[in-house]
Amino acid sequence: MQVSIYRYNPETDLKPSMQDFQVEIPNDKDIMILDVLALVKEQDDSVAYRRSCREGVCGSDGINMNGINGLACITPISAVTKKDKLILRPLPGLPIVRDLVVDMTAFYKQYERIKPYLQNDEATPAIERLQSPEDRAKLDGLYECILCACCSTNCPSFWWNPEKFVGPAGLLQAYRFLADSRDTHTEERLADLEDPFSVFRCRGIMNCVAVCPKGLNPTKAIGHIRSMLMERGA
């Protein structure tokens, strides 16, 4: 099949271009896009992309496949390709380091900004802190985020304001700690988010939900944060 890949090496290229590769798919099997990339790299080892676990849990290989953000390692060819034509581009909206490798600094910065760690000022018990299964269930759908950036780089609000809008991934984690019965810094966390941009630039477009490879729902989490901020204001 023909695979068209976004190429850019800042050392040699004035501007990016698309390069076509002819790839022989073994036995016409419906392999994963990451496997396709490995076959391309066997032809031309200068093609750069990130990868690690190859099973959809590490979040390295978020790329744009025929217009759709996703993880290359758990996306079979058939999920994104109709007529034997595959176009692979880097995640949109972030600076390009090289080829399919994007500079994720802005994305990580927003993650760090929401203080993604448990804060609890009470004395530490001798054993674990207790948490009821019901309270623990509130973290389901939040803690599973793998920081692949498929959502934030699919979000027009994040494209426009990557410095000021936390973005769906960061906000999902912000809510993960707001929702944790063990965290005592709810007030400070909300105060940090109370401005016109951090949360409220979300326009409910739900592009994040559409592409999350883990099936998570950042829009819903953002809705919860909004409600908490409203209640706090009232």
Add this chain to the structure above:
Amino acid sequence: MANIRTITFDGLIVGGGGSGLRSALELSQSGYKTAVISKVFPTRSHTVSAQGGITCAIASNDPDDDWRWHMYDTVKGSDYIGDQDAIEYMCSEGPQAVFELEHMGLPFSRNPDGRIYQRPFGGQSRDYGKGGQASRTCAAADRTGHALLHTLYQANLKNNTVFFNEWYAVDMVKNQDGVIAGVIAICMETGEVVYVKSKATVIATGGAGRIYASTTNALINTGDGIGMALRAGFPMQDMEMWQFHPTGIHLAGVLVTEGSRGEGGYLINKDGERFMERYAPNAKDLAGRDVVARSMVLEILDGRGCGPDADHVLLKLDHLGEKVLNEKLPGILELSRTFAHVDPVHAPIPVVPTCHYMMGGIPTNIHGQALSMDAEGNDNVIEGLFAVGEAACVSVHGANRLGGNSLLDLVVFGRAAGIQIEKMLSQGLEQREASESDIEGAMARLDRLNNSTSGEKTADLRKELQNIMQNHFGVFRKGDFMQEGIEKLADLRERINNVHLEDKSNTFNTARVEALELKNLFEVAESTAISAEGRNESRGAHAREDFTTRDDENWLCHSMYFPESKTLGKRDVNFKPKTVPTFEPMERKY
């Protein structure tokens, strides 16, 4: 150093997985200038793939549970070549280390009383094997590694650890006194080569499952720290001991947690028979991993495998019901649907034993200090060098690791190394200097690669290496066949040294990293091969067709591989725990 930039730290950790992050946290919490070099953003490290849990006697599911029972299981699981002082330390310190993780925010699953949920895992017992199956593995659904790794990364952010993400460590810097003074590393984004100097260097580079063609390991598991240590001339311990996990998804290699059998799943052959009842009448599907993996291979060899090629068996889960599967094994449902095209709610998963874990590695004491051996066979601490996690061999796993013990090993010994370095720094540990000539080797290796004009491709050589290991050093091993494998490897060495790097650019050059990784894979493979050929017995994961029984008279010991002479020596196993009587070697039955 004249030509390259130098950055200096109190503590340097090479590797951003669970063990490395736990070491780093200990140091940065104490205010020491601490850096982590990781070739991937830390949460992409292989710890993230750990599923089932972290085994530890926190006495949540069973108020009578006792770390000594866990110790007994671990010693037995190791087929008696796990060091009993180290196992004692891990099992007794474990609860504290796990509670700390919870305090950091790890989202463990919970019991109705609010305590941490624990599930049964293989090789676990109550009352020193006399009280039936235990439930000792603390879990966050079937995503425990993910939850643990993210929590540790977050805790490091909180404590201002310095991260060099997407930096690749090339070699250790060993000075003329044999002291480790840091590493030479490449910043992948720019290609810059830097000397990262440190008073203490911790190797936390994880495993090397990619030496095999079929593995549950991430693509990044290339044994970089092992390669570095072997090139520095340091010995490796128990490198023949590789764990084949019973349930890798057929053809894909992706792991299905042992927790799925802990929750009540079981293996069946083509006749639908629960065959583990024959091989391990008591523990059945929850026998040691080595036992289950071998039984599966025997079923397949006896013609009772499944599928058109009769080359796998099936893991049955559907009888657990959709509710339990959704709640306890959601990740497994996802992986099975994606990689096996099977929905475990309705149909069994095709599985086959798959390379999973390296029990061997850099020998260390219980403080994470790396060891070499003098001519008289005494341990020598290598100054400046530490090793933790899968890259280390402390050894708590001996010849076979129990499920759930790797995450415990990571946090307990990551923490222990941190505490030891902290102590040494507070007592005035000084930076040892290195000279230009001490980094020549690393620079020459880089130059050779960067100046290559011909030679074979990395991908081709890597495949050849992986096939040799898969075919000659798999679940069952035989002397003449291993010798053949060693000869093939010898032929491969020079070809790998001459690998051709076509792309010479500096910006995020993944081809260069892969070529360097290939050299590390080779070092790991060769030490594995020579160690495996040398151990003339069957013990734990090392099963020989020509020496089918355990030989305690000659081999109740660690193997030590010496890279300079490529020879195999022996090292005593520790049988002296401090607070409990020795667990004497017995016949291992499940």
